[in-house]
Amino acid sequence: MKKNILIALPMILFMASCGNHVLGWPVSDGPASITKVEKDNVKVICPTGAPSVAFYNHAIDENFETNGTPSNIVSFLTSSSPYDAVVIDTVSGLKAIKNGAPFKMHSTLTFGNFFIASTGHDENKTLDPTDKIVLFGQNQTPDLIWHYIYGDTYDSSIEYVTAVSDAAACLASGKNVATGSDVDYVFVAQPVLFATLNNANAKTYGKAGVYANVQELYKEKSGNKSMIQASLFVKNQEEYSIESYLKSLENDINAAVEDPNKVVEGMSKISEDEAKAKFGIAANAAKAVLSQNNGLGLGFKRARDIKDDINSFISIFGMDAISDEVIA
Amino acid sequence: MRSSLKKSLYSLFGVVIFILGWVIISALIDENTMIFPDPVSTIRETFVLLGKPYVYKCMGYSILRTFIGFAISFVSALVLGTIAGTLPNAKIVMAPIFSVMKSIPTASLVFLFLVLAGARNAPIAMVTLISMPIIYEAVVRGFENVDRTLIDASRIDGANLLTRILKVQLPSIIPFILVGVASSFSLSFKIEIMAEVISGSTTNGLGSAILACQRTDPTNMVPIFAYSLVAIIIVALISLMFMPIESKAKTSR
Numbered sequence A: 001m002k003k004n005i006l007i008a009l010p011m012i013l014f015m016a017s018c019g020n021h022v023l024g025w026p027v028s029d030g031p032a033s034i035t036k037v038e039k040d041n042v043k044v045i046c047p048t049g050a051p052s053v054a055f056y057n058h059a060i061d062e063n064f065e066t067n068g069t070p071s072n073i074v075s076f077l078t079s080s081s082p083y084d085a086v087v088i089d090t091v092s093g094l095k096a097i098k099n100g101a102p103f104k105m106h107s108t109l110t111f112g113n114f115f116i117a118s119t120g121h122d123e124n125k126t127l128d129p130t131d132k133i134v135l136f137g138q139n140q141t142p143d144l145i146w147h148y149i150y151g152d153t154y155d156s157s158i159e160y161v162t163a164v165s166d167a168a169a170c171l172a173s174g175k176n177v178a179t180g181s182d183v184d185y186v187f188v189a190q191p192v193l194f195a196t197l198n199n200a201n202a203k204t205y206g207k208a209g210v211y212a213n214v215q216e217l218y219k220e221k222s223g224n225k226s227m228i229q230a231s232l233f234v235k236n237q238e239e240y241s242i243e244s245y246l247k248s249l250e251n252d253i254n255a256a257v258e259d260p261n262k263v264v265e266g267m268s269k270i271s272e273d274e275a276k277a278k279f280g281i282a283a284n285a286a287k288a289v290l291s292q293n294n295g296l297g298l299g300f301k302r303a304r305d306i307k308d309d310i311n312s313f314i315s316i317f318g319m320d321a322i323s324d325e326v327i328a
Numbered sequence B: 001m002r003s004s005l006k007k008s009l010y011s012l013f014g015v016v017i018f019i020l021g022w023v024i025i026s027a028l029i030d031e032n033t034m035i036f037p038d039p040v041s042t043i044r045e046t047f048v049l050l051g052k053p054y055v056y057k058c059m060g061y062s063i064l065r066t067f068i069g070f071a072i073s074f075v076s077a078l079v080l081g082t083i084a085g086t087l088p089n090a091k092i093v094m095a096p097i098f099s100v101m102k103s104i105p106t107a108s109l110v111f112l113f114l115v116l117a118g119a120r121n122a123p124i125a126m127v128t129l130i131s132m133p134i135i136y137e138a139v140v141r142g143f144e145n146v147d148r149t150l151i152d153a154s155r156i157d158g159a160n161l162l163t164r165i166l167k168v169q170l171p172s173i174i175p176f177i178l179v180g181v182a183s184s185f186s187l188s189f190k191i192e193i194m195a196e197v198i199s200g201s202t203t204n205g206l207g208s209a210i211l212a213c214q215r216t217d218p219t220n221m222v223p224i225f226a227y228s229l230v231a232i233i234i235v236a237l238i239s240l241m242f243m244p245i246e247s248k249a250k251t252s253r
Helices: A002-018 A070-076 A091-096 A141-148 A162-173 A192-197 A215-224 A243-258 A260-269 A272-279 A282-293 A305-315 B001-028 B039-050 B054-087 B088-103 B106-142 B148-156 B161-199 B206-216 B222-252
Strands: A046-049 A063-065 A086-090 A101-112 A115-118 A135-138 A158-163 A185-189 A209-213 A230-235 A298-302
Touching: A046 A070, A063 A070, A063 B106, A070 A086, A070 A091, A070 B039, A086 A091, A086 A101, A091 A101, A091 A230, A101 A243, A115 A135, A115 A192, A115 A215, A135 A141, A141 A158, A141 A185, A141 A209, A162 A185, A192 A209, A192 A282, A192 B148, A209 B054, A230 A282, A243 A260, A243 A298, A243 B161, A260 A282, A272 B054, A272 B206, B001 B039, B039 B222, B054 B088, B054 B106, B054 B161, B054 B206, B054 B222, B088 B106, B106 B161, B148 B161, B161 B206, B161 B222, B206 B222
Parallel strands: A046 A063, A046 A086, A135 A158, A135 A185
Antiparallel strands: A086 A230, A101 A230, A101 A298, A115 A185, A115 A209
16 A cells, blocks of 8 residues: 555656646646736836837836846746736747746737848948858847858858847947957847947948848748747736736837837936936937837737747747647 | 145056056057047046936935945844854854855846846845945954953943943944945945846946946947946045045054
């Protein structure tokens, strides 16, 4: 009897630990029958930069917080998180859910803000394997996207830098300061690209420019799918719903894409410097980048409506397709 | 009088060497604005910053958070230092704890506090943790240096432990505490700014302002240098404020 218990106990523990997971993704226990109450003070955290611009109407909202170091935001995808919604890059958010974070993917807010910029050095003005290319974030999103689009054709010409700020420095100087080599093309993101191209003190000022829109290259390669960059994840709450908050966010985003002046109106509720700190971008810069064919890649699409795009995007990162239970 | 004038001249000489070094390095590095701005553009930008109310808000909030963290650490260090100073076994128990506190890498603590206290409060927790061992050690050292005859005399007079601590030992260790406070407050302010940057906090603060400059225009280092100059001025003012207290405390020890 004692022996049987000893054999059964680890099995019970194993089964209990698998209870809410199938193939790594969480699975719900069945449809909830509780009517949820709409929450008033919805607490949200978002990284500064492109995704935070979506919240331009929340400049003076104390419940809307931003963080200047995107990787720090993963720490808030826990059960003790004080936030009802967390905006983070899609891959990190989904990985956290796979590891047990009590959140669900609700919608995607940015659909890519990557660009390939030319320093103006390349005489034939065409990207080829003889050109020197700078990429930021080795083995991270920019690197993986680049290789998804171009394969290994340019690998011998690539030099890596750590962050987008380093890539911007290469674009501004036309040189990779770390290696001393002359640079022809730089993989960079908005809104840093806008600031760099408009820096009159930069050595490449007036010569540098946008060579290619990575989002368009991605669409061509993937069969018209969108790049699923930053998404909003909602905390699993049995009593509360934040749907009306998110509906108003959707309206704000659509309004801003249609009329970028709305962003300036919203962000101007605080001083220019405070807005730069809170959103990681000045109001006028956000307006200018949005006006350039929505250079921030802002949008609002429910995860359930773009499941194929999500699965296609995360497959680049070696992740399995998501189950319906991951989606809010 | 003559010696203080000589001291001031030497200090001035030090400042001149610093600025000269700055000019030379900035001239040697080709990318002036992008990597190492020169003193002229930095000072010009500092004056621009000082004309903005936002900068004073940032200064105020950074100083306030430093004070809060420092006050928590001061009270805790005083209580724990008093216990360790009066009970030798308690000092042995606390020794490894404070050794660990002193040697944990600051950066990894920020990530821990980020989860526990949030980005807004993580810098306060950092200041508390960094300055506490310094003040604690000052308190313990003070207790160790209290004149034994004073303690014996109070014992003969029939004073109990609490009276002895409050009326004999604590007043005697004040100079040691003041030296500890003076040497750790400037450090705490620097830790506050660094913690604001690492925690990615976007609330008002000098570290947050530096981070915002780096994020919005990474190709322009001038505002970052200017904010750093503002921080240097604040630290220098704090050090100047503490200087007479520190020298008085050192002579009375």
